[in-house]
Amino acid sequence: MHTKEEKLQAIGRLLDIMDDLREKCPWDRKQTFDSLRHLTIEEVFELSDAIMDMDYNKIKEELGDILLHVIFYAKLGEEINRFDIADVANYISDKLIKRHPHIYGNVRVQDADEVKRNWEALKMKEGKKSVLEGVPRSLPAMIKAMRMQEKAAGVGFDWNNHEEVWQKVKEEIRELEQAVKQGDKTKAEEELGDVLFSLINYARFLDINPETALEKINKKFKSRFEYIEQKAAEQNKKIQELSLDEMNIWWNEHKAKN
Secondary structure, three states: OOOHHHHHHHHHHHHHHHHHHHHHOHHHHHOOHHHHHHHHHHHHHHHHHHHHHOOHHHHHHHHHHHHHHHHHHHHHHHHOOOOOHHHHHHHHHHHHHHHOHHHHOOOOOOOHHHHHHHHHHHHHHOOOOOHHHHOOOOOOHHHHHHHHHHHHHHOOOOOOOHHHHHHHHHHHHHHHHHHHHOOOHHHHHHHHHHHHHHHHHHHHHOOOOHHHHHHHHHHHHHHHHHHHHHHHHHOOOOHHHOOHHHHHHHHHHHHHHO
16 A cells, blocks of 8 residues: 555646646536536446445546546636635545544544434534435435435434334335225325335334445346346347246246356
């Protein structure tokens, strides 16, 4: 691993390259906060994929892409005299010191849960109007639900144990079944949302990230379905020509191998 001096030199090198690109590259000169936004989102999802695959080389590459975006935004801010990379780094450093009084102050904590509770309490003291204020509106619904639940739990609004949550899941499923039987689609949609929200809560109590759990199932489904397509191609058939029984045979064949 590199020394601290080498790390600082590497960051300085990237800052110099960014200066060159904004001055000399037509594409880089053209970029704005708005034009980079969707590219940044794409890079974050690519990092997520690399983490799911536990591909360390890919994680390193994607982190580099995201770091470039951070440097790029800071350069744009500097050009309009709003902020630069030092402001960005100092802001997060100050924030971390302030939010960790058990490290940089005289507060004592028992465990990670108490750290989370203190974090939310400190945020409220800083002028936040709601504990949920920091949850981005554009987050995917499942991640948003999980983050809202975590933040509410951080100030004591939570179930006592996972058994209580499981009972709530079963209650919501019964209400969904009733709405479906009544043919009330609007009510069924609402009740399905309640089921999903409750299941996310249950996952949290089991210390399972529901987003990660679902993505693993997505990958498993993709692999098994593509195996069916492969077997169909080997028989010079289109997948639409297969019967459900044939599909299930190959599905279970792949399942047995993996």
